[in-house]
Amino acid sequence: MRAGDASGRCRRTLDLPVTTRIAFANPADGPTEARLPETAKVRPTFAQIYNATFPFIWRTVRRLGVDESAVDDVTQDVFVTVYRRLDDFEMRCAPKTWVFGIAMGIVQNYRRSRRRKDAAVPLASHVTSAELVADGGADPMEQASRAEAGRIVHGLLDQLDEEKAVVFVMAELEGMTVPEIADLIGINVNTVYSRLRTARKEFDQALARMRAARPGGER
């Protein structure tokens, strides 16, 4: 995946729903959907883009190998860039796609510098799913609290290469469809399918390895 060039991904006029936020005046009144006006002639404001994409970007950054301690900085960089480049956003794609492109560039830079910095300890904070699980005792899969499960997933995702991790995260954690993912990343549907297939296989294998490494091994 190419870093930086977000506009290259903005190939279509109309895209996926950007986000769906519902504003309840009063539940009984029925909802109104506060999504970005993606077809409006008016360029969305920074606040609108931020609000519509922040949770997605935050989750994605965390899942693609950014240390918990650096998530603030990385997401901040993403949205500072969004703010500065807003004038260049040609609205040929959904803001989510545009912001995602920017975020991927910044995440890649982060990953590169992390690799340089601690080549010896590649998976600094998400290490050792096996250790984590060992601490948890009993059957990790049954006992895993949300946080444990979250960290285990981070550790397993870290074992996928980035191309596969992205596709896997979008499909399995974001619940996006394959065409939606193809659109988001700017690759064709068949490539998404094949990366997803491989990613699932590798994720399962990583999980199996982790379980085997756990004291006591398989029951």
Place this chain on the structure above:
Amino acid sequence: MSELSSEARELLRTARSFDEPSVADVQRVHASVLAKVGIAVGAGAAVTAATSTIAASPAALLGATVVKVGAAIALAGGLATAGYVALRSPSVKSVPATVAEARAPRSAPQAERAPAIVPRVMGEPESRAVEAPTPNAAKAARPRPIPPSDRASRAPRTTPDLEGEARLLELADADLRRGDANSALARLAEHAARYPAGALREEREGVRVVALCRAGRESEGKLAAERFLARAPRSALATRIRAACGGE
């Protein structure tokens, strides 16, 4: 194409809401972004300087809007919601048919409902009446000249007390994280009373659903969850709600 083991699926299901940002995360990063691009949050003098130096660019208008609505408030949720209403109201009919198709079946009824909601929001007098006084910082930061083009992207409701709203929601969220769902519900009720049409009512409703389920009011919570998720399956809060209420 379901090669993923059931064990992996279960793990992913449990982990899904782990990476969700809290209200505080949303606020904190927003504030630091604004600070970094030169919109000094809450500092009157700095804001004036910042807006005058970048006054020529459209970005300045964005910044000004953000600052105007309440400089100390970094919560974008309200801004976007309000902005949405403002942008959306005159142009509901102009949304191309392709959009309705692309978003069907949910978008069509929503497009119809939107106009009904707009007048109520615009005409609401009570949200001002119950607002706590805006902090001085926010007042000082409000830029004087309001460019006409800026008005379009502004909330019709003027100075909403986003800070107060956000603070209450954060407290409720903190209660929940501590496991005190009843206290969270009390704060949410307070929020509903003080800001019946507040900009963060989606967040309020979502957090309330979680709190109901955690407080053991299952049937009520499940019903509210179903309703919420039917309307906002992709809401930032959806995963939390599913986790709390056991929905899939």
